[in-house]
Amino acid sequence: MDLLRRTSLAIVVGGALMLAALFPAAAYTPSLLLGLYGQRIVSEDQGGQSALRMSGLLSWRSALADNVSVALYAGSSLDRTLTSNGMFLDSHSLSLDSLLRGEAGSIFLEGGLSGSLQGTLEGQSPYIRPDWKIGGERRYNNRVASVAYSGYCLRQSQGTGDSLFQGLQLGLASYPSVRLRYGFEILGAWEHWIEENSNDLIAALKASTGGLAGYFLDWSMAAQAGIRQCELSGESNLFFELEGDAAWSPHRQVSLEAGVFTRAEIYYLTAQPVSVPGFLSAGIDFRGDWTPNDRIFLVTELSASRSFPDEPDENMWYFLGRLGVEFSL
Numbered sequence: 001m002d003l004l005r006r007t008s009l010a011i012v013v014g015g016a017l018m019l020a021a022l023f024p025a026a027a028y029t030p031s032l033l034l035g036l037y038g039q040r041i042v043s044e045d046q047g048g049q050s051a052l053r054m055s056g057l058l059s060w061r062s063a064l065a066d067n068v069s070v071a072l073y074a075g076s077s078l079d080r081t082l083t084s085n086g087m088f089l090d091s092h093s094l095s096l097d098s099l100l101r102g103e104a105g106s107i108f109l110e111g112g113l114s115g116s117l118q119g120t121l122e123g124q125s126p127y128i129r130p131d132w133k134i135g136g137e138r139r140y141n142n143r144v145a146s147v148a149y150s151g152y153c154l155r156q157s158q159g160t161g162d163s164l165f166q167g168l169q170l171g172l173a174s175y176p177s178v179r180l181r182y183g184f185e186i187l188g189a190w191e192h193w194i195e196e197n198s199n200d201l202i203a204a205l206k207a208s209t210g211g212l213a214g215y216f217l218d219w220s221m222a223a224q225a226g227i228r229q230c231e232l233s234g235e236s237n238l239f240f241e242l243e244g245d246a247a248w249s250p251h252r253q254v255s256l257e258a259g260v261f262t263r264a265e266i267y268y269l270t271a272q273p274v275s276v277p278g279f280l281s282a283g284i285d286f287r288g289d290w291t292p293n294d295r296i297f298l299v300t301e302l303s304a305s306r307s308f309p310d311e312p313d314e315n316m317w318y319f320l321g322r323l324g325v326e327f328s329l
Contacts, residue, residue: 030060037324105138
């Protein structure tokens with residue numbers, strides 16, 4: 001536990017200092033967003049819980065050359081539960097993305113690190129997760145073909161659920177107009193579960209579409225279907241996902257965002273029958289903000305989800321309400 005805390009803190013702080021030293025002169029002024037919120041989480045397994053949140057988000061972009069650009073994002077949140085034995089919880093993330101453009105196409109390299117020292121308000125135990133992605137794109141008129149290798153390594157303080165994930169992704173996207181876009185992706189991946197010393201093989205196909213409706217509504221939808229083959233008996237499954245979101249800004253002072261998702265899993269037999277043959281979850285998210293001067297933003301966030309496993313005792317619902325103010329510096 002102590003080693004995990006020291007390691008994650010050293011990487012986050014050291015990475016930020018290293019990036020500041022490598023790129024002292026930014027082409028664009030960094031932006032900083034600070035937030036203060038009151039929030040309430042209600043879930044079927046943990047009951048109700050109120051908390052205060054402080055957060056910060058730093059973003060910065062730089063054009064190192066005519067065909068080379070980098071972007072840095074760093075975010076942190078600190079939660080304080082409002083109970084008699086109140087505790088501090090936290091989450092942090094750091095990412096650096098780079099893009100090299102050429103006449104034949106472009107190459108991108110992305111790296112990130114996320115983690116928590118005390119655990120998160122949503123119930124995640126302390127963890128550290130580095131992730132990476134490297135790939136290339138080639139444009140043909142209004143079509144873009146892409147290939148990418150990505151992965152992550154998740155380590156948790158409790159030692160359960162630790163995994164190493166690696167995947168290869170092929171994609172084709174089309175932009176027939178400024179109001180419409182769509183794409184297809186094929187994913188092949190391997191995931192190793194460290195504690196059980198077992199491996200999963202994953203294959204999936206994803207289709208997506210999106211665009212502009214009028215001048216103020218940006219929307220997107222995506223559907224994915226795949227199969228996970230597990231060495232552990234009873235864990236192999238077929239999975240299906242559907243998600244959609246929309247962002248509407250009818251006025252410069254007002255911005256509204258909404259999203260929905262659903263995921264279904266159907267377990268099939270391996271060495272022996274499984275106790276829970278299926279699983280379904282669904283949810284909705286909403287965010288609205290209003291600003292009088294592009295500096296101060298009043299924010300409302302709502303999120304609700306529910307899972308529907310075949311065993312009624314495991315049905316779970318979750319609700320989050322958050323109200324706060326953000327300051328753009």
